[in-house]
Amino acid sequence: MKGKDILEKLQSIARDPFPYLKAKRKKGQQIIGSPLADVPSEMIYAAGFLPVTILGTNQPIVKASAHLPDNACSLSRSNLELVLNYEPDTFDGFVFPQVCDTTQHLSDIWKMTIPAKFFGSFLIPRQVDRKSARHWFYTETQRLKRQLERYSGQPITGEALAKSFQLYNENRSLLRKIYEMKVQAPQIVSNRQLFDLIRSFCFMDPEDYIPLLKELVSDLAIIIPNTQESKRVVLSGIAVEPTELFDILDELKTSVVADDLIVGSRMIAYDVPETDDPIEGLTKRHFAKSPFSPIRDVGTRLYDHLLQLVMETKAEGVVYFHIKFCESQDYDLPDLKAIMRDRKIPMIVLETEYQTAAKAQTKTRLEAFVESLYGEQING
């Protein structure tokens, strides 16, 4: 298959993964869904299930409002709507992470509202600088293993875990390669294509994904870079939704050179290291990860990490995506804005909602921001 066809195929899965997932189910594959973030997919895969990260829906909210208040974050409402209304039959079970107050409440609502053969919880420590946090994560990962083993009726073997780690590490490494290639030669894939590839990683079996990515990497490697000017930006936040916002970034001739998004670099940057104890490997990986808004350690780590990305990549501006009613991001923003102002780093904050295309208004604001980076009007 040619690179262009591979990209199209993977982008179509990124935009609508459910035909792919339904085909897998038809072949007997059980699917376990998890909302964001930090559930170790490798453990679910080693148990013989296909782990899928649930990334919400942009379709209208019809049923979720009966279970969640209107001021619950847009991501939670859209996730609940997806499984309650639009895809009630895709998932065999769920592993539900609790990363913030909203997910803590939603976990119980989900368990009571959505019929599933399996429901596992995964309680992630939120103050990761505490001494007990590592022990907590290790013990919780052991508990997840036992929950999955009870459901499948089979032990999760060391061999199955080693194979799962190897596949996911390889998949992530190929995606990182494409990201690096884009940073060097922005036109080889658009912003939308790059983030669609990361998105499809949330849905696909690495055994299906890796051969396609290998072909794509070798195809992209022969594209000769051109010198088309683009503004280098860093994206920040949790997720960019609706994903059409990436198209706007493309239209405005910006190129993403780094990001701290959860549905972005944080998903592909960290591999499970080789260790004799697989649970220890998963724990080490978790604590190596970049910051995530509701997970706290040293107070300034989120901002320091973003500043580091801007400096390392010589980015010209930051685009921050604020999910409507995300409390954690609400707390972050005043300090973040002040720090960027002090450092004279141009930053725009866009409030986003899964159900609002809001393209015209967002495009106008982004256009003005990018024009200010160019210091002139953008033509074409």
Ligand code: SF4
């Ligand atoms: S971290 Fe924010 S966006 Fe994510 S579930 Fe919690 S409130 Fe919602």
